[in-house]
Amino acid sequence: MLTHNLGYPRIGSKRQLKKASEAYWAGKSTLRELQETGANIREENWKIQQEAGIDLIPSNDFSFYDQVLDMSFTVGAIPERYHEIVTDQKKPELDLYFAMARGYQKNGLDIIAMEMTKWFDTNYHYIVPEFKKNQPFKLFSTKILDEFKEAKRQGIITKPVILGPVSYLLLGKEKEKGFKRIELIKNLVPVYLDILKKLEESNATWVQLDEPFLAMDLDQEEKEAFEYTYKTIRKACPNLKILLTTYFGGLDENLDLACELPVCGLHLDLVRAPKQLEKTLDKLPQNLSLSLGLVDGRNIWKNDFKASLELLELAKGKKSENRLLIASSCSLLHSPCDLEEEKSGSGLTAEIQQWLAFAKQKVGEIASLKQLALDSGLPENQQLLEENQKAIQSKKTSSIIHKQEVGQAVSSLTPGHSTRNKPFGERRKLQTPNLNLPLFPTTTIGSFPQTKEVRQWRALKKKGKLTQNQYDELIKSETEMAIRWQEGIGLDVLVHGEFERNDMVEYFGEQLEGFVFTQNGWVQSYGSRCVKPPIIYGDVSRPEPMTVGWTSFAQSLTEKNVKGMLTGPVTILQWSFVRNDQPRSTTCQQIALAIREEVADLEKEGIKIIQIDEPALREGLPLRQSDWEAYLDWAVECFRISASVVEDKTQIHTHMCYSEFNDIIKHIAGMDADVITIECSRSQMELLDAFAEFQYPNEIGPGVYDIHSPRIPSKEEMVELLEKAKSVLPEEQLWVNPDCGLKTRGWKETEPALERMVQAAKALRKTTVAGIEN
Numbered sequence: 001m002l003t004h005n006l007g008y009p010r011i012g013s014k015r016q017l018k019k020a021s022e023a024y025w026a027g028k029s030t031l032r033e034l035q036e037t038g039a040n041i042r043e044e045n046w047k048i049q050q051e052a053g054i055d056l057i058p059s060n061d062f063s064f065y066d067q068v069l070d071m072s073f074t075v076g077a078i079p080e081r082y083h084e085i086v087t088d089q090k091k092p093e094l095d096l097y098f099a100m101a102r103g104y105q106k107n108g109l110d111i112i113a114m115e116m117t118k119w120f121d122t123n124y125h126y127i128v129p130e131f132k133k134n135q136p137f138k139l140f141s142t143k144i145l146d147e148f149k150e151a152k153r154q155g156i157i158t159k160p161v162i163l164g165p166v167s168y169l170l171l172g173k174e175k176e177k178g179f180k181r182i183e184l185i186k187n188l189v190p191v192y193l194d195i196l197k198k199l200e201e202s203n204a205t206w207v208q209l210d211e212p213f214l215a216m217d218l219d220q221e222e223k224e225a226f227e228y229t230y231k232t233i234r235k236a237c238p239n240l241k242i243l244l245t246t247y248f249g250g251l252d253e254n255l256d257l258a259c260e261l262p263v264c265g266l267h268l269d270l271v272r273a274p275k276q277l278e279k280t281l282d283k284l285p286q287n288l289s290l291s292l293g294l295v296d297g298r299n300i301w302k303n304d305f306k307a308s309l310e311l312l313e314l315a316k317g318k319k320s321e322n323r324l325l326i327a328s329s330c331s332l333l334h335s336p337c338d339l340e341e342e343k344s345g346s347g348l349t350a351e352i353q354q355w356l357a358f359a360k361q362k363v364g365e366i367a368s369l370k371q372l373a374l375d376s377g378l379p380e381n382q383q384l385l386e387e388n389q390k391a392i393q394s395k396k397t398s399s400i401i402h403k404q405e406v407g408q409a410v411s412s413l414t415p416g417h418s419t420r421n422k423p424f425g426e427r428r429k430l431q432t433p434n435l436n437l438p439l440f441p442t443t444t445i446g447s448f449p450q451t452k453e454v455r456q457w458r459a460l461k462k463k464g465k466l467t468q469n470q471y472d473e474l475i476k477s478e479t480e481m482a483i484r485w486q487e488g489i490g491l492d493v494l495v496h497g498e499f500e501r502n503d504m505v506e507y508f509g510e511q512l513e514g515f516v517f518t519q520n521g522w523v524q525s526y527g528s529r530c531v532k533p534p535i536i537y538g539d540v541s542r543p544e545p546m547t548v549g550w551t552s553f554a555q556s557l558t559e560k561n562v563k564g565m566l567t568g569p570v571t572i573l574q575w576s577f578v579r580n581d582q583p584r585s586t587t588c589q590q591i592a593l594a595i596r597e598e599v600a601d602l603e604k605e606g607i608k609i610i611q612i613d614e615p616a617l618r619e620g621l622p623l624r625q626s627d628w629e630a631y632l633d634w635a636v637e638c639f640r641i642s643a644s645v646v647e648d649k650t651q652i653h654t655h656m657c658y659s660e661f662n663d664i665i666k667h668i669a670g671m672d673a674d675v676i677t678i679e680c681s682r683s684q685m686e687l688l689d690a691f692a693e694f695q696y697p698n699e700i701g702p703g704v705y706d707i708h709s710p711r712i713p714s715k716e717e718m719v720e721l722l723e724k725a726k727s728v729l730p731e732e733q734l735w736v737n738p739d740c741g742l743k744t745r746g747w748k749e750t751e752p753a754l755e756r757m758v759q760a761a762k763a764l765r766k767t768t769v770a771g772i773e774n
C-alpha cells in the first residue's frame, strides 16, 4: 500500500512566493532572487512530505502563477500577441510567462492579459488557454522535467503532476470560429509523449495525470479523446505508471470509460463522492491500482479516521493491498499550509484547533491512515485512533455549535421573505426619481486601492501600535479622500472604498457569530493573491451592524448617493471553510438572515442603493448539470432572502465576476437585483450575449476594463466596448463600471483609468438622442 498527495500548497507557509513575485514585478528584486524563493519553497514542501512518510511526493505542483498557464507554456500555446516579447532575446522566459498572466505595458508594447476564470467550483482562478484552428503545439518549457530532476538531486524520486491533455483542452477557449478545441487532441498528445518519454528516460516511475473532467458531463467526442489519449500514451510509454486522477466529484456515468483506460491507477475523490467506491471496486480491472482520496483537500476539518478506515476496509476486501494507494481527495492547493503557524490567543481556541488539519497535518493524516490500515492492533496505532476519535467526538457534542434562535429563524422562513413587494418594472418607476441618475450611470464595484499604508495601519492596530480610535481616524481620512476624488472626476454613484476591510469575506466572518478566523491560514486565489477563508463552525448570527457606520460616514460627506456594500450569503459560504455537519443550504440560509438584518439597517440609515456582491454564485454550481437546479434554487433563494427586506424605492445591486452566465441566465434573472454589474472586458463583452438573448429585463453594468492587469485602458477602447454593449442591449439598461473592485490596484493606475471611464460614458451620452450631459 502506498501513500501519495495530489499537490502541496506552493505559496510557502509564510507567503514567501507572494512577497517574492510582487517584489520582482515591482522591479525591487532580481529574477534570480525570485527563482531562489521558488526553489526553497519546493525543497521545503518535499521535505515536509518526506518527513511525514508520503511514498509518492508530487513535483510540478509548484507554479510561479498558475498550473494551467504552466501547461500552456509547456506545450507552447502562446497567443500570437505575445510573440513580440518572445522575439526580444533579452527578455527572460519568465517575463513572457508573467506577461501572459498579467498583460504587458512596457517598452512601447501594450498587450492585454489572457482571460482568467474559476478552477471548477473553487476560489482558485486559472489562466484560460487560447486556441485557434489547427493550433500547433511544441515542447516550449521543460519545467516538468527540470523540477523532477531538481527533486532527484535532493534524493527524492517524485511523482510529476501534469494536467491531462483532455482536461487541458477542455479548460481552454476557442479564439476563432469553425472548430472545437477537443479536435486539437491529436496535435497535442505528441507533446505529452515527448515529456513523458523524457521523464521515463530520467527514471520517473509514477506520473499523475489530472483529468478532473472525468467527473463532469462528457460528450461522445470528449470520451473518444480520452480513449485515444490514454491508448496512445500506453503504447508510447509502456513502462511509465500513469495515475489518472479525478476530483471534485464522482465518476458516475464516466465510470466505465475511466475503468477501461489503459492506465496503471485511478484516483477517486472519496470526500466529495464516497458512494462511487463500491461501484468502482466492482468495475476496476484487478491489475489497476486504486487511489483512495480520503483526506479532504478542500476543507480544514480533521479526518475522521474511523470513517476513512471503513472505506479502506471495503477496498481491501475487494482489492489486494498492494494495489491500493491512500491520498488526499484533491490537491492541497486549496488548504492553508500549517496549523502550527496559528498562535494561541487568536479566535482559534484550543477547543476548535483540535478539530482542524491544514496541509502539513493532512499529509500526516495520509501517512497515519496507512499505518492504521496496515496494523490497527499496535498499541501506538490504537492510541492514534483513540486521540483522533476523541477530537471527532468533541466536535459532535460541543456546546458552541448550535443556537436555538438561529434554528428557529431559519425554520420560520416563508416565501414572503424572499420576494420584493413589486416587480422590477414598478420598482424602477419609484427608484428613478429617488436616485436621479443620467443615462449610462457610472459607478465602481466597491473597493479602492488597498495601499501599503492602509494595510500597514491594520497591521499596526493588530500589534497594538495603533489604537482603534487612531486606526478609525486614518480610515476615515482615506474614505473622505476617496469620496472627494470620486466627486471630482464626476462618478455618479459613489462607494466608500472598503478601506476598513481586510477582505470582502473575512471582514464579515470576523463580525458574525459562528465564525472563527485564522492568523496565517492563507490560500492562493490567483497569482500572488491570497485569501484567508474564515471558518464556519457553528450557527451564524449577527450580533451588531457590520457596515452601517462606515457607509453612513461616507454618505454624510456627499450629496451624491453612496452605495452600501455587502458580501452576499452564497459568496460568504463559498469562500469560507464550511461546517460539515449540516447541509450547505442551511448554513447559507443562516448567513442570508444575517445579511438581511444588515440590509435593513443600511436602509434605515437612509442608504438608497445597496450592493450585495455574489461573485461566487456561479462558482458554487455543482460539476454535474443534473445537480444544478437544486443548488440554484437554494442559492438564488438565499440571495433574495438577504435583499427582499427593502422598500421598492431602494435599489439593490449585485456584482459577479469570473463567471459564464449563458447556462444559468434564467437564475441570474431570478435573483431579481435591480442592477447587476459583471466582469466582461477580458472576454470583450462576449458575456453580454447571454443577457441579450434572454432579454434580461433589469439593469446591467458590463465591466469596461480589466482590473486584474496593471494595464491602463484608453478611453477609446472603453467607448468601443460600450458601443458593443449598446448594440446588444437597450441603452436605458446600461451602467458603466470596471470589471471588479480596485483593491489590488494602485492609485497611479486607478486614477487615470476611472477618469477615462467617466469620459467614455460622457462621450457615449453625447451620441444618444436621449442622452443628457451630466
Ligand SMILES: CN1c2c(nc(N)[nH]c2=O)NC[C@@H]1CNc1ccc(C(=O)N[C@@H](CCC(=O)N[C@@H](CCC(=O)N[C@@H](CCC(=O)O)C(=O)O)C(=O)O)C(=O)O)cc1
Pocket: 018, 123, 450, 452, 455, 456, 458, 459, 501, 502, 503, 504, 505, 506, 525, 526, 528, 529, 530, 531, 532, 575, 615, 740, 743, 744
Ligand atoms: C474578488 N476576489 C476575492 C475572492 N475571494 C476572496 N475571499 N476575496 C476576494 O476579494 N475571490 C475572487 C476574487 C479574486 N481573488 C482575490 C483574492 C485575494 C485578493 C487580495 O487582494 N488579497 C490580498 C490579501 C487581503 C488581506 O487579507 N489583507 C489583510 C492582510 C494583508 C497583509 O498581507 N498584511 C501584511 C502586513 C501589512 C503590511 O505591512 O503590508 C502581512 O500580514 O504580512 C489586510 O489588508 O489587513 C493579498 O495581498 O493577497 C484579491 C482578489
Ligand SMILES: N[C@@H](CCS)C(=O)O
Pocket: 445, 446, 447, 504, 565, 613, 615, 655, 657, 740, 741, 742, 743
Ligand atoms: N465589492 C467587492 C467585490 C469584489 S468581487 C470589491 O469591490 O472588491
Ligand SMILES: [Zn+2]
Pocket: 445, 615, 655, 656, 657, 739, 740, 741
Ligand atoms: Zn468582483
